[in-house]
Amino acid sequence: MTPLEMKLKALIQPVIEDLGFDLFLVQITGGNSGSTTIQIMAEDTATKNLGIDDAAKISRAISAVLDVEDPIEGTYRLEVGSPGIDRLLINKDDFEHYEGFEVKLETNTPDENGQKRFRGRLNGIKDNIIYLSTDQGEAQIPYSSLAKAKLVLTDELIKATANL
Numbered sequence: 001m002t003p004l005e006m007k008l009k010a011l012i013q014p015v016i017e018d019l020g021f022d023l024f025l026v027q028i029t030g031g032n033s034g035s036t037t038i039q040i041m042a043e044d045t046a047t048k049n050l051g052i053d054d055a056a057k058i059s060r061a062i063s064a065v066l067d068v069e070d071p072i073e074g075t076y077r078l079e080v081g082s083p084g085i086d087r088l089l090i091n092k093d094d095f096e097h098y099e100g101f102e103v104k105l106e107t108n109t110p111d112e113n114g115q116k117r118f119r120g121r122l123n124g125i126k127d128n129i130i131y132l133s134t135d136q137g138e139a140q141i142p143y144s145s146l147a148k149a150k151l152v153l154t155d156e157l158i159k160a161t162a163n164l
Helices: 003-018 052-069 092-097 156-162
Strands: 021-029 036-044 076-081 102-107 115-124 129-134 139-144 146-149
Touching: 003 021, 003 036, 003 052, 036 052, 052 076, 092 115, 102 129, 115 139
Parallel strands: 036 076
Antiparallel strands: 021 036, 102 115, 102 146, 115 129, 129 139
């Protein structure tokens, strides 16, 4: 997370929480020579979803704060949405919550076989090690080496999230 993303998170997280939602992700893309986009992902704590009306409510509240604080130079586009079913796994709690589901992981550094990308069933996280069952066998990935992790959209995941 960049310093500007951390600053934005500090500004908008209380606003989102006051509305009864959890902030999932703050990401800034573009800038310098192009148009800046602020992408905010939030979710209802109970359902792990975010409806269109809720996204609009969050967008209006965040826009008011950003207009007053003015943390972005120049123009920007604000996008508010849900992390979706095939969401990114951001923190260690996500690796516990989605244990048993299929994931894609990418690391910053290759393992001893030179592999940086993994796909398989998530077997949880313990002592900062992510456990994964892949077609090639069991993989143990240090959480500190993780670059990106995302759930894979499967029928099993769709069925499980429909029951939330």
